[in-house]
Amino acid sequence: MASARAFVPKFLQKFDSKLLLRNPSVWSARTHLVLYFFLLFGVVCSAIAFLYFKDARGNQNVEVFTAFTVIVALIAMVFWLIFLLRFNVFKRFGKLSFFEGVVIYLLYFINTGMIVLIPFLPAIVQSYCANRQFSSDEIVKDVNHLNVMLTKLEFENLPKYWDKNYYVVTSDSTLLNRGTEMATIAVDAVAEVDTVVASNANEAYEDSRPFYNRNFTYIDAGAIDEYRMNGDSIVQENDTSFILFQAPGLQFVEVNSYSSDQINLALFTNREIYNVARSTSKSNAAVMQDSIKYYKAKYADIDGHYLNNYGYYDQNNTGYFEKIKEKYKISPTGGVISDILDRKNFLLSEVEIFIRVWYYPTLFLSLLIFIFRHTTVKTFFFSILAAVILAILTGLVISVTSRMEEIMFLNILFAYSILFGVLSVVGLTAKRRLFVFGMSIGFFLISIPMLPLLGRLIYLYKRRFELNYEGFDEHNFTYEIAGFVLLLFVIQFLVGWLYRKWYALPQE
Amino acid sequence: MATSNVFATIQSHINNNDSELALRRILDAAYDTGNLKLIKETTEISKLVRPNIVSASVMVKEQLLQATEKIRIENVDYASTANSDILLSTQNMRKTYRTGRFSLDALSLQIKAGEVLGIVGENGNGKTTMLTMIAGELMSDEGSIKYNAFPDADNYSIKQQLAFIPQRIPRWYGGLKDNLHFTAAIAGLSKTENEVMVNFMLERFNLSEYADLTWDKISSGYRTRFEIARVLLQNPKIMILDEPLANLDIKAQQTLLTDLVFLAKGTRRNMAVLLSSQQLHEVEKVADNVLFLKNGKSVMNNSLTPSVQSFMIEVESAGDREQLQDALVNEDLQIAFNGGFYTISSSTISASQMLQLLINKGWTISYYRDITNSTKRYFN
Numbered sequence: 046m047a048s049a050r051a052f053v054p055k056f057l058q059k060f061d062s063k064l065l066l067r068n069p070s071v072w073s074a075r076t077h078l079v080l081y082f083f084l085l086f087g088v089v090c091s092a093i094a095f096l097y098f099k100d101a102r103g104n105q106n107v108e109v110f111t112a113f114t115v116i117v118a119l120i121a122m123v124f125w126l127i128f129l130l131r132f133n134v135f136k137r138f139g140k141l142s143f144f145e146g147v148v149i150y151l152l153y154f155i156n157t158g159m160i161v162l163i164p165f166l167p168a169i170v171q172s173y174c175a176n177r178q179f180s181s182d183e184i185v186k187d188v189n190h191l192n193v194m195l196t197k198l199e200f201e202n203l204p205k206y207w208d209k210n211y212y213v214v215t216s217d218s219t220l221l222n223r224g225t226e227m228a229t230i231a232v233d234a235v236a237e238v239d240t241v242v243a244s245n246a247n248e249a250y251e252d253s254r255p256f257y258n259r260n261f262t263y264i265d266a267g268a269i270d271e272y273r274m275n276g277d278s279i280v281q282e283n284d285t286s287f288i289l290f291q292a293p294g295l296q297f298v299e300v301n302s303y304s305s306d307q308i309n310l311a312l313f314t315n316r317e318i319y320n321v322a323r324s325t326s327k328s329n330a331a332v333m334q335d336s337i338k339y340y341k342a343k344y345a346d347i348d349g350h351y352l353n354n355y356g357y358y359d360q361n362n363t364g365y366f367e368k369i370k371e372k373y374k375i376s377p378t379g380g381v382i383s384d385i386l387d388r389k390n391f392l393l394s395e396v397e398i399f400i401r402v403w404y405y406p407t408l409f410l411s412l413l414i415f416i417f418r419h420t421t422v423k424t425f426f427f428s429i430l431a432a433v434i435l436a437i438l439t440g441l442v443i444s445v446t447s448r449m450e451e452i453m454f455l456n457i458l459f460a461y462s463i464l465f466g467v468l469s470v471v472g473l474t475a476k477r478r479l480f481v482f483g484m485s486i487g488f489f490l491i492s493i494p495m496l497p498l499l500g501r502l503i504y505l506y507k508r509r510f511e512l513n514y515e516g517f518d519e520h521n522f523t524y525e526i527a528g529f530v531l532l533l534f535v536i537q538f539l540v541g542w543l544y545r546k547w548y549a550l551p552q553e
Numbered sequence: 554m555a556t557s558n559v560f561a562t563i564q565s566h567i568n569n570n571d572s573e574l575a576l577r578r579i580l581d582a583a584y585d586t587g588n589l590k591l592i593k594e595t596t597e598i599s600k601l602v603r604p605n606i607v608s609a610s611v612m613v614k615e616q617l618l619q620a621t622e623k624i625r626i627e628n629v630d631y632a633s634t635a636n637s638d639i640l641l642s643t644q645n646m647r648k649t650y651r652t653g654r655f656s657l658d659a660l661s662l663q664i665k666a667g668e669v670l671g672i673v674g675e676n677g678n679g680k681t682t683m684l685t686m687i688a689g690e691l692m693s694d695e696g697s698i699k700y701n702a703f704p705d706a707d708n709y710s711i712k713q714q715l716a717f718i719p720q721r722i723p724r725w726y727g728g729l730k731d732n733l734h735f736t737a738a739i740a741g742l743s744k745t746e747n748e749v750m751v752n753f754m755l756e757r758f759n760l761s762e763y764a765d766l767t768w769d770k771i772s773s774g775y776r777t778r779f780e781i782a783r784v785l786l787q788n789p790k791i792m793i794l795d796e797p798l799a800n801l802d803i804k805a806q807q808t809l810l811t812d813l814v815f816l817a818k819g820t821r822r823n824m825a826v827l828l829s830s831q832q833l834h835e836v837e838k839v840a841d842n843v844l845f846l847k848n849g850k851s852v853m854n855n856s857l858t859p860s861v862q863s864f865m866i867e868v869e870s871a872g873d874r875e876q877l878q879d880a881l882v883n884e885d886l887q888i889a890f891n892g893g894f895y896t897i898s899s900s901t902i903s904a905s906q907m908l909q910l911l912i913n914k915g916w917t918i919s920y921y922r923d924i925t926n927s928t929k930r931y932f933n
Binding site: 067068553 | 731
C-alpha cells in the first residue's frame with residue numbers, strides 16, 4: 046500500500062496503491078492525481094469565476110484571475126515534476142511494456158495539457174457566461190436596430206455630402222508607386238454611376254464638372270474591383286478615373302472588438318444603415334425613443350465603468366457623430382456590447398488560436414519532460430546549451446547569407462531534423478554512452494511534430510509564384526495533427542528503442 | 554548449502570538461544586523456496602516473534618520451531634536446483650583514466666553462481682573502477698566482459714538482472730515502502746506477489762518499522778539495508794556491492810555478510826556476489842575467493858587455501874619495539890611495526906608457534922591474529 050497522501054480521498058489512495066503494484070509506469074506518471082487535483086481546482090475556480098463573470102455586462106478583470114491561475118499552474122507543474130521525478134521505470138532498467146514509450150508520452154502530454162489549461166479556465170468560464178447570456182444573432186440584431194433607429198431619428202442632422210477620393214487606374218508600376226498627387230484631369234461629360242448606390246449617388250456626387258484640379262491616387266485594376274465590391278459608393282468618370290464615396294459614420298453604437306468575421310459581416314455598415322434608414326418608413330419617434338431606452342437597459346453599464354470614464358466628450362470640437370452619441374448617451378452601450386462580444390469570441394472565433402496557444406506549450410513541455418526522463422542530467426542540460434548555440438549560429442549564417450529567404454530557414458530546419466535523425470541511428474553502433482548521440486535523439490524528437498508542416502511549407506514556398514500564395518494558411522491544422530500522430534509513431538517504433546540502447550551503454 | 558544443513562543450522566541457533574539468527578535463517582529458508590504462501594506465513598511469524606526476540610522465551614522458541622517445521626513439511630520436494638555455472642567472466646579487462654593518474658591493469662576473473670568474491674585493497678587501487686566496469690556502468694579500454702548468465706541480452710536487459718549497489722547509494726525519494734513496491738513492480742512482481750515480497754523484505758532486513766520513512770529519516774546503515782532489500786526484489790543473478798560495510802557498525806557488518814552468504818548460496822535461488830571492502834577479516838571470513846588489488850594490479854587472485862611461503866601474525870602489546878626485538882633476537886623472525894600493530898613473519902615458525910614463543914617470553918598480548926592466509930599481509 047502506497048503512503049497516504051494529504052488531500053487525496055480514500056478511493057483515490059486505494060487506486061493509487063493498486064496502480065503502483067500493477068502498472069508502475071502509469072503510476073509514476075501520476076496522471077490520476079494530476080487529473081484529480083485539476084478537476085478539484087477546476088471546479089472551485091470555475092465556480093468562483095462563474096459567480097464573478099455571471100453577468101457579462103459587468104466590468105470584469107479576467108487578467109487578475111488569469112494571473113492567479115498562472116501562479117497556480119506553475120505551482121502545480123513544480124509539484125507534479127517533484128512527484129514525477131521520484132520514480133523512473135526506464136532509468137531503473139525496469140521491465141518495459143510494448144507500448145511503454147507512447148503511453149508514457151501521452152500521459153505526460155495529458156498531465157502537461159491539464160496544467161497548461163489552468164490559466165485558460167477563467168477566460169473559458171467568462172466566455173461561457175457571455176455566450177449563455179447573449180447570443181451573437183441577438184447582439185447583431187440589437188446593434189443594427191439601434192443604429193438604424195438613431196439614424197432615422199437624426200436623419201436630418203446627418204451630413205448631406207459624403208467624403209470622396211479620386212483614383213486613376215493604371216498598370217504602370219512606376220505610377221503606382223507615386224502615391225497621391227495633384228493634376229488636372231479631364232472628365233467625360235456623362236459619368237457612369239455605380240448601380241449599387243444609385244439611390245444616393247446623385248446627391249453625393251455634386252462635382253460633375255469636366256475639369257478638376259484634384260488630389261488623386263494611382264491604383265491597379267484589382268484594387269478598384271475590390272473597392273467596387275466593398276466601397277460605400279463608386280462613380281466611374283471615364284475609362285480610368287473613379288471617385289470613391291464614403292458614407293458618413295452611422296455606427297453610433299460602436300462595436301470596437303476583435304469580433305468574429307461572422308459578427309462583423311452581420312453588423313450593418315454605414316451604407317447599409319443609411320439605406321435601411323432611408324428606405325424604411327419612419328416610425329413614431331416616441332416609440333423609437335422607448336425602444337432605445339430598452340436596449341440601453343439591456344446592455345446597461347451595470348458597474349458604471351463606462352459612465353465613470355465618460356469624460357472625453359468635448360462640446361466645442363465635435364461633429365454630428367459625437368453630438369448624436371452624446372445626445373442619446375449611447376457610448377456606454379457600445380462599450381458594454383464590445384466587451385460582451387470580446388468575451389463571447391474566446392469560445393467562438395478564437396478557438397483555433399486558443400487551441401494552438403494551449404497545444405504548443407503543452408507539446409514542447411511534455412517533450413522536454415519525456416526527454417529528461419530518458420536521458421542523463423548532463424546530456425539534457427548540454428542539449429539546452431547546444432540548442433542555444435545552434436540557434437545563434439544558424440541566425441548568423443542566415444543573416445550573412447546574401448540571398449536571405451524564408452526557404453533557406455525552412456530548409457535549414459529540415460536539414461537539422463534529418464541530421465539529428467541520422468546521428469541518432471548512427472549512435473546505435475557506439476560502444477559507450479556518448480552524450481552527442483543522446484542529444485541527437487532529443488533534437489530529433491523535438492523536430493518530429495514540425496516535420497509535416499515544415500515539408501508542406503517548403504513545398505508551397507517552392508510553388509509560391511505558381512500558386513500565388515493561395516492556400517498557405519489552409520489545412521495547417523491537418524498537418525499539425527499529422528505531426529502529432531507522426532510523433533507518437535516515432536516514439537513507439539524508433540525513439541523508445543534508441544533511448545533504450547543509448548542509455549544502457551557504459552560511460553566513457 | 555544443502556537443505557538438511559539449513560535446518561540443522563536453524564535448530565542449532567534455536568537451541569543456543571540465538572533467536573535473532575534463527576529467525577533470519579528461517580526467513581532465508583522460506584525465501585529460498587520461492588513458495589509465496591510460505592514466504593507470507595513466515596513473514597507473519599517474524600512480525601509476531603520479533604518484538605520478543607531478545608528475551609528468547611520459550612514461546613519464541615516454539616514459534617520459531619513451528620515455522621521451521623512448516624518449511625520442512627511443506628517442502629518435502631525441496632530439491633536443490635542450485636547450480637555453479639559461470640555467470641560472468643572477464644578477460645584482460647583494462648582501464649586507464651584520461652588524466653592518466655590511474656590504470657587498472659589487465660584483470661581476468663570468473664565468478665560462478667553461489668560464489669562470493671571479495672575484492673580488497675587500499676583506497677584508490679581500482680576496486681570501484683573494476684566493479685563499475687563489471688556492472689556495465691563504465692567502459693573498459695581493453696579486454697572483454699562476458700555475461701554468461703545473460704546470453705544474447707542487450708545492455709538494458711543485462712542491467713535488469715544485474716544488481717549494482719554503489720558505495721554512495723543514490724538518493725531516493727518518497728517512502729521506503731513505496732520504493733520497494735515500485736522496484737518489485739518494475740521487476741515484474743504484480744499484485745499479491747508484490748505485496749508479499751515487499752513485506753517479506755521489510756521483515757527480512759528489519760525495516761518494517763521504518764516502512765513509511767523517507768531517505769532523510771533513516772540512517773546510512775538502514776539505507777544500505779534498504780538498498781539490498783530493493784535489489785533482491787529484482788531477483789538478480791549477480792549482485793555487486795561496492796563498500797557495503799562502510800556505513801555499518803561492527804555487528805551490522807557481521808549480519809550483512811552472513812546474510813549475503815546465505816542469499817548467495819540458496820538451494821534454489823543462488824546468485825553470485827561481488828563485494829569490495831576495507832574490512833579484510835570480515836570479508837575473508839565469508840568470501841569463497843578474494844581478489845587483492847594494489848596500484849591497479851591483481852596481487853592475489855585465488856581461493857583462500859593456504860599456499861603462502863611464510864607465516865605471519867599480527868599482535869598488539871604494551872611492550873615497545875626494542876624489547877620485542879631483544880626478546881626475539883635469536884629467532885628466525887622478521888618484525889615490522891605499523892604504528893598500531895606488530896607484524897611478525899617467519900618462513901619456518903608457524904603462527905601458533907610464534908604466539909607460544911611470545912607467551913613464553915613473558916609478553917602480555919592484548920591482540921593476536923594469524924594473517925598467514927589473509928590479504929592483510931599485502932597491506933604492509
